[in-house]
Amino acid sequence: MDRWLIHREVPSPNWNARKLPVSMVVLHYTGMASGAEAIERLCDPAAEVSAHYLIDEDGTVIRLVDEDKRAWHAGRSYWRGVTDINSASVGIELVNPGHEFGYRPFTDAQMDALIPLLADIVRRHGIAPANVVGHSDIAPARKTDPGELFDWDLLARYRLALAKPKPRMRLIYDNDGAFYLALERYGYDIADGPAAIRAFERRWRPHRITGAIDGQIGALLFELLIARDLGQDC
Template sequence: MTIIDTPSPNHDERLGPITMIVLHYTGMVDAESAIARLRDPVAKVSAHYLVAEDGTVLRMVDESRRAWHAGASHWRDVDDVNSASVGIEIVNPGHEFGYRPFPDEQIAAVVRLVSAIKDRYGITRGNIVGHSDVAPARKRDPGELFPWHSLARLRLALPRPTKNLMDPGWTQGGFLLALERFGYDVTDPMAAIMAFQRRFRPEMLDGEIDAECRMILLALLLPKPQGDE
């Protein structure tokens, strides 16, 4: 895979080992605008990599350094997600500027990049997440159109469970406790529920806890969730 070095000055020292990959969309009108912002010292944002729609990969921050991509965020027992993760920006205008499906060439490049990083650091599938997973109250990216199933089939992300599903009948409080146990920050319950749906049930983002949501979450908490991988 060819990677083009396009350095950003926005980085600092990591405070822990790499255990996560966080996927974003750029959410800007075009790639040029996104690249300029990620390299602007005034903006104070960056990512380790950017993947263009044609599959071109830019390296903006060395993996040994802490890029500034996740902001205030949390996943499982990690509060400094920037220190623990490699951040990948995927060019897409996002919900604000005309959200659209991700081209096949782009996803193929994302798959190659994620696979290499996962192997390099021994990252588990459950720690390959979206920005909305680690910051549900603030972010929606990479969004409901991102093809997580393409990564799951290659064991580069958790699958959406589809087999041996059972409804545990949790109350709302029980569901939120389970969601927190799985990894989400549930301080804003509605945002956390919608982030979970965006990731694992993207066809219906209503913020309502129903039987399907309960069954999917229960399956994800089991040692080996089974889906259409």
């Protein structure tokens, strides 16, 4: 880790040993009224939550847990067969009040700080763009962050996340079950079907979140699966 990427160290006691190599980055919003409250909670032993990094709205990057440790940011989650995502990931919290306290766009300063930090993490661990995900992607029934206002397109321009595919047609699957199986094959937990669809929409169609299957999200999913099968999302 380049020292210049980190502005402050606020060690959290909430970590344990990893059981898996790092293969993912999970992006979050703090979902609290202020950054100070979020830091206090992430460092509170009673809360039993933490992350490796927090980026405040002014662009300050704070390290809470060393990357070689297992921070407690993902909770009960799943992505592409991995269930112990805390062990397999680096967690980054972006200060934002979230949907409960007045969700708003992430600041330019935050995104300007996130890009080099994420690029450094991805480079050092050899993380595939498809494995840079949001909390809602790995826990669709529980989480909505970083939400529909997060600028995934910016990350994609730096090849730090997958770019949004361009569907060539509307695609209606033969039945809902076929769509859900395709969504599961791509990587999502489909135990709560509508929640999984909303998570998919937040990531790939953030301007329209319905929780219902339609031809547009069917086409988006088809393009993503084709790219995965061709090895183009790694």
